[in-house]
Amino acid sequence: MTISFVLLLAMGVMYACGIYLMLERSMTRVLLGFLLVGNATNLLLLLMAGGAGLAPIVTEGVDAADMTDPLPQALILTAIVITFAVSAFMMALIYRSWRLAREDDLEIDEEDIAVARGAVAVSAERTREPTGDPGIDTGPLSLPRELEEREEEQADDAADSGDPGGTAVPPGRGAHS
Known part of the structure; x- marks a missing residue:
């Protein structure tokens, strides 16, 4: 059995590009990465x-070694259908996200960061519940600078609008948008 080096190289590039795109924050790029990985898997x-x-049809005088195995073809067909279904679902999520927030970038979530660090955020002040375990940090969570800047901007916007609690809903982000 000989494998074409060009097809093998194309498959590797498709996997690399697909995984790179799937690690981005934009949901559209994640979708494109998913499609690339799906096509690389088919390849x-x-x-x-x-x-x-x-053709894998048994007839007289044909040796089984000369026939093509139909299993990979069936697996490729199944993978195409699954990729189509997941892509349609992801496009619906992207469309809904765009309609609600007018952006397709994923936001930073405090609790995701806390879980990634091995603790659960308990309050809005970003403190952890003391556990008595000396190995667990009980100080405030340090969040990425981008999230802190967003919180400061929201506090400034709330102060400018006369809302001391910061509960004002930005235009276009209401419950019925």
């Missing part, structure tokens, strides 16, 4: 199937 299955052969 991998095609390469592993081997060379072209006869």
